[in-house]
Amino acid sequence: MLWFDPVYLLFVALPLMLLSLLASAWVRMAYAQAARVLNRRGITGAQAARMILERAGLFDVAIEEHHGFLSDHYDPRERVVRLSPDVYHRPTLAAVGIAAHEVGHALQHASGYAPLVIRNLAVPLASIGSNLGYFVIMIGLFMSFGGAPVLNVFTGLGLLLIGAVAFFQIVNLPVEINASTRALRLLTDMGIVDYDELPTVRSVLTAAAFTYVAATAAALLELFYWLWRLGLIGGRDE
Ligand SMILES: [Zn+2]
Secondary structure: OOOOHHHHHHHHHHHHHHHHHHHHHHHHHHHHHOOOOOOOOOOOHHHHHHHHHHHOOOOOEEEEOOOOOOOOEEEOOOOEEEEEEEHHOOEEHHHHHHHHHHHHHHHHHHOOHHHHHHHHHHHHHHHHHHHHHHHHHHHHHHEEEHOOOOOOHHHHHHHHHHHHHHHHHHHHHHHHHHHHHHHHHHHHHHHOHHHHHHHHHHHHHHHHHHHHHHHHHHHHHHHHHHHHOOOOOOOOOO
16 A cells, blocks of 8 residues: 555454454354254254245255355345355254244345345445545545645545444444344244343344344445545544
C-alpha cells in the first residue's frame, strides 16, 4: 500500500482483525462442542431441514450437500438449502441447529420477510463496495493531495460504497437473528430437540450471530473512520 494512516492501522485495522479472530474462534469452539453431542431423536441436519420445510409446505425447496467447513447457506436464487457434510449427515445438536437456521432463511424468503427483501436489494452495491470502496476513496484522497477538494467525485462515491456495506450489515442483523429464533422455536415445537437440549443448540447460533455483529461493527468503524478522515465528523483540522 502506497499510503497508510497509523490511526487507521491502530484504531480500525488492528481491532477489527482481533474482533474477527475472536468471532471465528468462538464459533468454532461452540460448533465443536455441539457437534460432539448426538441429539436424542437421531435426526440429521438434512432430515431436520426436510421436516421443517415440509411442515411449512415448501416442498419445492431443495436440500443439497455442500463441501467445506461451516459453509452452510440458503441460496435464494436457486431456492436451495446447502448444508456442509457434517451438518447434512450427522445427527448432532449442532447439525439440526444450523440446518434449521438455514431453513429459517428459506421461510423468510417464502413469506417475503421485509428485512430480507431490503437486504437483498442492497447486495449489488454492497458487494461492489466491499471490493472497491477503499480504492475508490483512496483515489479521491490522492486527488485531494494534488489540490482537488477533499470532497470530490471519488471520495463521494467511495463513501457511498462503504456506506452501502454498512447498510447491508445493519439490515443483515435482524435477518440472521430472526432465522435463529425461528430455528429454535421450530426445533422445539416439532419435537426435533427437547428443551434440555436447547441450550447447546442455542450456543452455536449465538456464536454465529456474534460473527454478524462483528461484521457490522467492522463496517461501521470503517465508515466512521472515513467520515472522520474526510473531515465530515469530529472536527479534524488540517
Ligand atoms: Zn443465516
